[in-house]
Amino acid sequence: MQDATLAASNADRPDAGDHGGSQGRGPHPPAVAQSAADGGGSQGRGPQPPAVARSEADASGAWGASPVGPALARSAADGGGSKGAHPSGPAVARSAADARTQLQTILDKKLLKECVHCGLCLDYCPTYRVLGHEADSPRGRIYQIRQVYEGKISADDPDFREHIYCCLDCRACQTACPSGVQYGAIIEAARAIAEPISPSEKTVGRAILGTVFTRKPLLDAAGLGLRLYQRTGLQGFLRKSGALRVLPPRLREMEAMLAPAQGGIRRWAAPQVSPARGPVRYRVGFIEGCIMPQLFGDTNAATVRVLAANGCVVFSPPK
Template identity: 60%
Template sequence: MAQHSAHAPARPAGQVVPLLDLDRMVLRRCVHCGLCLDFCPTYRLLGNELDSPRGRIWQVRALADGRIQPDDPHLRTHIGLCLDCRACETACPSGVQYGQIVEAARAVIPPASWRERLLRRLILGTIFPSPPLLELVGFGLRLYQKSGLQGLLRRSGLLRLLPGRLADLEAMLPPLQGGVFRRPLPPTIPAQGMRRARVALITGCVAAQFFNETNWATARVLARNGCEVVVPAAQRCCGALHLHSGEREVARALARQNIAAFEATGADYYVINAAGCGSTLKEYGHLLAHDPAWAERARAFSQRVRDVTELLAQLPLEPPRAALRCRVTYQDACHLAHGQRIREQPRQLLQAIPGLELVEMRGADECCGSAGIYNVVHYDVAVRLLEQKIAAIAATGAEIVAAANPGCLIQIAYGLRRQGLPLQVAHPVDLLDRAYAQEKASS
């Protein structure tokens, strides 16, 4: 890494740019060994060293030293093309915390245009922090689908007249669960049998609107396994999308609201069924490390966060007694496998279902291209990664693809529709819930 970019003009040295809340030792831990390269999806796909973890760390070091500026267009391009999948963290023998590095860089890189600034303010700064606005957007999308308007527009071909990538983005919209009016979870769901734990369920923002029935399934499965489930009304979006997009202060504000809301529940664990959200929730301690009023509370909060598959395996799970005869392949969500080091627990839960055959796919822990809003802002790269993933899925002969993250479920379902493959997508708790329902029906 001797130069900034093969096509970048030389830039005069500028004032040192401090990377927000990033210890320089995090940058220095990288020894440039290159073991991460083959694990990086964008490097494998694009073949550019500057689109590898090693190359991006070099650029962030140059940013920290003032050798390049935050508004450098090449820096914005290469940092923006990162999926933040953290596969490099799994591969790294030096323990480089790459996620912290790329998120710190994005926090100081300004929007490329007034349009991007406006969209960030509208979507990330206004809609996602507001439950009423999220509810309104979710209602509108469900009405669009359930009324038949979506089908009519798709059959008419009118969607092809939309500018830019809007038609592709509309095609990405998954079939939304439930009816037009979302069925909210009750404040408390009692444990079945002897209570083993009191848990507070994190319902999410996208998950609550797109995968509401999966949230219900999560609550039922937890209750079936002896958990009293409480659903705090004051919870907000976790801030993961904001953190990955550089909107760190909004993420901090959301973190404080969530910490206060969940502390009040008195729960033993805070449970989430979305891998990307769970990874961020477990890092609230880092996010608020320099806030004297919240640092200790944030660390205590993060210590209680559990992915639902992690907690069920820990309890441990009470296996269903009814069979669910199907062939399933499992996709490792990046922020579950790499961000949280949770790999075996989801597989253990699936294998505990009688009649279910679990078939491993090639590259199960390789990114599908969803990566938060990556498939929206970098559609072409995301689709190339998705095509590789769909080929690996098809080779398994599975009927169902299981994944423990809403973004993965949306992306993979889109890829299956594009290829005309009639596979189902489901969260592992959806499959457990089906097995428990059959058990109840047969008894």
């Protein structure tokens, strides 16, 4: 349904075949492969949303077509009609106009218009390569965010949230973009308005971010607790027994997203100086980060080993 909607909108574009083929850019997922006769226009690049260059007066036509199906095409006047449907918990009631105003406050529309939908980012997007959905591509997400910006769809729509949160925020597309689109800033602004939270949730979130993540002893204690939770088998027992159902929906979702901790109970700490193997070629600084040493110590250790093997003296600041 998603690709069919986009293909239909592309068929009406006078410039549908003007973007040129992208020969040599590698195969695309079968789900989005289509010929020019199907309205794809750009060989091997899948369906494209309408060009950004269209005037504001003409926006009500092409930009009114949703890239992700009927659910996102709901009228802005009814606020999306999907409040509370997101699995992370009940949403705070608000209108599409509220979300639009909030997005317009934190995001300059010029950033959205910089995307020309050329499709050069598609091969670099992991979610697009795996899922094959235009709505899960960088340009597809920018298209949806612009529709929220213009009040065409609601930020509370569960389909919109799904595609926005499916993004890994790796920003590989941003590196590949010839137009220099600031995709990271765009997706972060969208996420800021896509998940309305209650005052109590906001208070708890601020308390965690303002205390645990800013005080190393508390962060180390939290990391130790997570490693014990996983290594002792408690996590597996609670998941199999169904005991986690007593948690609020948002906490259940957060627990389900916990990555497996690397290493043992004790976290790996980078030595202050790691000598190079062989002739010294570089002297580099290595910062462990906040979460990496708690859950991904093996990755940090491997990074230091690779740097040392390539002739780097690695300096890590005191903890």
